[in-house]
Amino acid sequence: MGENKYLSIYNDLLSKIKNGIFQSGMKLPSENQLVEQYGTSRETIRKALNLLSEHGYIQKIKGKGSIVLDVGKFDFPVSGLISFKELAQKIGKPSRTIVYECDLVKPDEKLKKHLHVTSKDEVWKVIRAREIEGERIILDKDFFNKQFVPSLTREICEDSIYEYLEEELGIKISFAKKEISVDECTEEDKKYLDLKGYTHVVVVRNYVYLDDASLFQYTESRHRLDKFRFVDFARREHL
Amino acid sequence: MGENKYLSIYNDLLSKIKNGIFQSGMKLPSENQLVEQYGTSRETIRKALNLLSEHGYIQKIKGKGSIVLDVGKFDFPVSGLISFKELAQKIGKPSRTIVYECDLVKPDEKLKKHLHVTSKDEVWKVIRAREIEGERIILDKDFFNKQFVPSLTREICEDSIYEYLEEELGIKISFAKKEISVDECTEEDKKYLDLKGYTHVVVVRNYVYLDDASLFQYTESRHRLDKFRFVDFARREHL
């Protein structure tokens, strides 16, 4: 309803791809045909098609047409910003969140640098373990600038902080820079995770920005080696 | 020269950001001002700005303007499809490639599935170790459909296969799906890498597609834990 025209066309085409009306390997109708079918302008059609292309559902080829790809049906999101709650729902396995800490703290040096805050600011520090099928395999350490999040409770942390921020506070998360590396386990990891003898964890560092480009959150997500998986979809630029 | 208008505007704005003419935190000129400055239409300006935004250099905010971000200066590429040669040049450390294998083989079951080929096809199998500062820390296993790559030599493998494919054969790599996980070391890893006691490796699986959407290459890149690093830049979709 309140949807943009190009978004509704995107969603319509996407559902037709997912339902097999447009099968992989086949060509989509040409842009001019789609202009006719949807009764809109070509640029609007092209916006919808470009979205499909960016998300890996089709490949556009000059002079030929738009081919439906067989990638795009990922279990995991494409280059994903996804919350644990969304993920847990997707994999459909019993899971829960254990909150170990949820406090306002003064930032130390490392945090000041990561969050771009000063000693005068206060910062929410949240430590949670994610348990899947009875094993705590992910340790999430979240730090929020208090300026953006006035209050926070353990109950919220057990559910989904993202949902609370977006739906209750109206905060719009915009994008994130993500760094992945493998680090040695810390004492904290050993204390809060079921490490089963693993000496290293995969560390995903997230720098989360708001719609207005201010740095809002720093997150460390520490995964047990054997349970880590990440899917990315990269387009090579011919610049 | 043969460059598109929006690309040359993109590159011009980008160099001004990198040279500090547009500093981070500052606003870019408005779209209408840029229309004047570059003597072009607004949609063309918007294409250039959207590229900057997608690459993490600016953040566009409705009603306000385009803000220059301080991310965007990554050592590593943004959600990267990058060759080892490009990478080695970037980090500027002594490096070389050791070719252990470069043969035409019949695909086994696993490979048939990964590359979408049949027993009738032949496949190039290339095994290379990447040495940085005297240590072999990455093991690259590449498989190409012979249909696309008629010939291949050890010399080419020691240099850059990508350069050979793109410049000599005119093959255009278009996009890749990437999966990252951590696996136990195989005998092959122990044989070809300097593992320094590590029992696991980070495995990056790449499925590489051509411009015409055909699956072309399957690559496994196996990294020693302590030397692995990956940077990604994800935009949250408000669909």
Added chain:
DNA sequence: TAGTGGTCTAGACCACCGT
């Protein structure tokens, strides 16, 4: 209210691919 970015249109020309 004036200025910003977001969407949309109707037309144009081009480079590329097939026949």
Added chain:
DNA sequence: CGGTGGTCTAGACCACTAT
């Protein structure tokens, strides 16, 4: 050659932000 997608234009209206 006709059809395809890629670029570009000049205009319009809208939603949002500032003052």
